[in-house]
Amino acid sequence: MAVGEMHSVLVCVPSQATQLPCPNGMAIQAVDAYLIDPDAAASISAQNAPFDYAAASAIWGVAFTFVVALFLVSKSAGTVLQRIRR
Secondary structure (H helix, E strand, O other), X not given: OOOXXXXXXXXXXXXXXXXXXOOOOEEEEEEEEXXXXXXXXXXXXXXXXXXXXHHHHHHHHHHHHHHHHHHHHXXXXXXXXXXXXX
């Protein structure tokens, strides 16, 4: 699934000669670039978003609480079953 295409684009690069559309000390040069389709740009930007530590810590806290609660319930059930066996 391609999210873009290869195209030749014109960029301004440092040079001794100055060409008109570029600022002083720069010239136009053609380079190959991978251009992203506008439809895929939103999903790629979302993947490159900064890591949300608050959300990650909330998810970790809920998961840890669930595991500890499950452990305590199992331990209690084991204690009850052990007393029934005796």
